[in-house]
Structures are given as C-alpha cells and as structure tokens.
Amino acid sequence: MLTQTQFLDSLACPRCKTKLKLTRKHCAVCDFGFSCKQGVWKLLYNPHPVSETSRRLYEKLHRRKFAVPTDGVYEVLACFARGNTTIDVASGDGELESRVSETVGVEFAYNALRKSKNRGAKFLVQADAAHLPFVDDAFDLAICAGSLEHFADPELAISEMARVSKIQILTVHKLPSFPAIQIVYNLLTHIISLQQQPIEQPLTWKRLENLLIQAQLKIIFKGVWTLPVNYGRVVKFLPELKNLPSCHFVITKK
Numbered sequence: 001m002l003t004q005t006q007f008l009d010s011l012a013c014p015r016c017k018t019k020l021k022l023t024r025k026h027c028a029v030c031d032f033g034f035s036c037k038q039g040v041w042k043l044l045y046n047p048h049p050v051s052e053t054s055r056r057l058y059e060k061l062h063r064r065k066f067a068v069p070t071d072g073v074y075e076v077l078a079c080f081a082r083g084n085t086t087i088d089v090a091s092g093d094g095e096l097e098s099r100v101s102e103t104v105g106v107e108f109a110y111n112a113l114r115k116s117k118n119r120g121a122k123f124l125v126q127a128d129a130a131h132l133p134f135v136d137d138a139f140d141l142a143i144c145a146g147s148l149e150h151f152a153d154p155e156l157a158i159s160e161m162a163r164v165s166k167i168q169i170l171t172v173h174k175l176p177s178f179p180a181i182q183i184v185y186n187l188l189t190h191i192i193s194l195q196q197q198p199i200e201q202p203l204t205w206k207r208l209e210n211l212l213i214q215a216q217l218k219i220i221f222k223g224v225w226t227l228p229v230n231y232g233r234v235v236k237f238l239p240e241l242k243n244l245p246s247c248h249f250v251i252t253k254k
Helices: 004-011 049-061 073-081 110-118 154-164 181-192 205-214
Strands: 033-035 040-044 086-088 105-109 123-126 139-145 165-173 218-225 247-251
Touching: 040 110, 049 105, 049 110, 073 086, 073 139, 073 165, 086 110, 086 154, 105 110, 110 123, 154 205, 205 218, 205 247
Parallel strands: 040 123, 086 105, 086 139, 105 123, 139 165
Antiparallel strands: 033 040, 165 247, 218 247
16 A cells, blocks of 8 residues: 655655755756645646647546446456555546555546546545656556557556556457558548547557567556447447457556
C-alpha cells in the first residue's frame, strides 16, 4: 500500500526527471514550475502540439459523464493493483481509483481528476503519459487500460511506464493483422466517422510488440480482451458487437 510519504518522495520533474523538493514549487535544475490544487498535483509538461490539442478536447469531454466499459475489466485490474504501489496512466474519471484508492491516478485532463477526487482517489497527478513526473522505479505496477491507442506518442508513453515501474499491464484496442488494414481503417474513420475520441490509433499486435521490445520490456503474458466493438454505438447505424476479441491484453516486466 502506498503511503503519502512514499507518494511525495516519488515526484520528479516531468521535463528533466530531477527529484522534486516540494517546498520550492519549481525544479532546482530546469526551473519547471508546479503546484498542488485541491489535492491534485499539477505537473503537466506537454510539448507535443497534437497531445495538447487532444487534452483540450478531453477537458470538454470530461465535463459530462464519460462512457467506460462495464465488462468487469476494472474489477480485474483492481485485483492486480491491491497490495502493490500502482500508477494508473490515463486514469480518466477514476474507475480504478474508486476501487483501489491508493492507486496513483495520472491524467492530463484536470476535469477528469476532479471527478476522481470526488470518488475517493487519494493520489492524483495532472501529467502527460509521455512525460511522467516520477523518479525511476517508483512503482511496482503501471496500468494503462484502453488508452495507449489514444496517445499522440505511444512509443514514449511505454518507455515512460517502463522507466517508473517494474511490471506493466496494458489493454490496447487492436487492429486485425492483415495487409493494408491501416489504410482500410483510416478510410473508414474518414468516411463514417469511427472516431470516438480525439486520437484513435488501434494497434496491430506486431506494432505493439515492437513498441514493447523497443522499451526493453519482456512480455510475460499476451492475450485478448473482449470489449464491445462500436462501443456506445459511435457509428449509429452499426450494431454494438459484444463478442469480438477487440483488445490486446499484455503483461510485461523489465
């Protein structure tokens, strides 16, 4: 179980990774400024313009109820999180944190973090997944549930999760592995508006595997997760397909 002292000791500058002296309110090395507002540590370093555009759109999305899976995924992930020091990357409205309050929720949309706080989350950080504000090996476990495909820089996000944690668990929306699937997906996205969130980049297993290998992670388990395709009827005239293996489920370690 993560304590308040352990959490504060884990905080680092998101830009230069120097361990922060919290009394200073700025990094002693690169002068990056930070603050804590209503229980949320504001450590957002987000230089990628596409990611910043995405963040602004998510701030609007999180003003209302954000649709999340009800298939039991968060109950299962909570079982992994309990008893471990855990970071939840792109934590959204705090589904995991509402079940395991000691989980560190990291999200770049402040409106989502405010909701997480109201749901009992103890440790909340506004930060970008590609620039995590923690020291190396701060956590036993990093969880990223259904969000990697929405990142502007998934490669850097995986590298950051590998840097700050010993074990990583990811669920990632998948593309089938057949020729020209990315072209087909891009065409469908353009023609019938498949996009549900600002960035939609489902990954083939080969692409995800390469990202994990590049981050020098060892794949312990790989499988699939059955999340409804066309979840929430994004494309209104198509059914919500509930029994397809639509997500990669992978556990890795350093």
